Amino acid sequence: MLTEDGRHLYVSYDEYHGLIEKLAIKIFQSDWEFDTILCLARGGMRPGDILSRVFDKPLAIMSTSSYRAGAGTEQGNLDIAHYITTPKGEIAGKVLLVDDLADSGLTMHAVIDQLRNNYKAITELRSAVIWTKSLSKFTPDYSVEYLPTNPWIHQPFEGYDSLRPEHLIKKWSV
Template identity: 25%
Template sequence: MSLPEKAFPVSWDQFHRDARALAWRLSSAGRSFNAIVCVTRGGLVPAAIISRELEIRLIETVCIASYHDYTSQGETLLLKGISEELTKDGGEGVLIIDDLTDTGNTAREVREMLPKAHFACVYAKPKGVPLVDTFVTEVSQDTWIYFPWDMGFTYQEPISKGPK
């Protein structure tokens, strides 16, 4: 599979604003959380921001690989599970954080581990939307999001000169 033609580059400033917007949405929902489970690697940065904003100190990771070559999504591979303490009661009171839900494969796997947890992500694509409870921005399924930790500063060709 080749990269989609639509590109959505996200700067550090924009990502920080979007992660804080997610924290605002979670805060205004009136629900409190006693722990965060972040989906690594993409969920690490938003989890740090959201944990600060919502004052959640208990942070756990679930390590799932789905993009094995940085260009196409493959089968999910569980590299590290979630502690038994957080999986009891189906994850009640746990907030799952990820940067993006794309096809929903990773979200589905984490949901099976924590069916009562609240799943939140910064960005969502249509196939993944039904699996998350809260998100900030929806992008089309054929858009590739370039996260700030994957980019350097380079010249960008104007849209009118790029592929149509």
Template identity: 40%
Template sequence: MSWEQYDRLIEHLALQLHQASADFDQIVALSRGGLRVGDLLSRLFERPLVVMAATSYSGDDERIQGKLKLGHQLAHTCDLLGPRLLLIDDLVDSGNTLVEASAWLKNQVSPTQLLTGVLWRKAGSAFIPDFWAMELTENPWIVQPFEHWEKLQPGKLMPMR
């Protein structure tokens, strides 16, 4: 996936939110995959960005989905959260992350509205987000444009001239 394709998916998701007149006070981005998406939507819709840490992938190339771990608190600079939140991730695969993150937000923040959005929705997911840019009928591994950083090593980087 190129940066251009990635950006177009974010634009497509943003357009869906706009056309649906989705109204939200903050954007909660799931780290790490949802950070870039949430950041760009935050800038476009001029809404504060809230970060929720989550991890479930490990192993070679981080392609093995294991037990989900959510952070114990949200990172933000808002005086108050909510009452209307937009939870963003890059994709919904099994659906576990969005199920657990939604439950955590409902329990800890008690929003009056919780919308969800992703770039990719895999058809086999147990969770159906409110908004998605692309539906995938198969279960492909998506190589996002920033993933090459996971293979780099600081000692092998070239200095600028």
């Protein structure tokens, strides 16, 4: 649900999963055949996992990080892993790159540059995200929602960003 001021978007688990399913439909209807899904951890892990199951394709993971401070609400320097975890040796062929959103677009541009420069076995690369903000300098191949007001997206699992083990102990103590 988008707030009246357009500055915050609150997403429930049901809405979140529905958006991923709509993303799967868009990808399927494009008739593009791909070999592997490469998700960007952490935001792309949940969509990547679901898409991997729906399309019955192997899931590779590349770790990236820029939102660490302020319980994940403040963007810092972008870190991109030098290695990709994949169940099939080296990542190759046609690859679908998945993340949760195109925010500024810097992460997707940097990752695509790294993939094109360091992974010559990738023959074709397309991108998929749930949300694209209007301020993004990156246009994904597949996206479900365009956000003209650039709201902060409150995803349903973000409560875990500030939850610590001692909180769980207190919560689950009988």
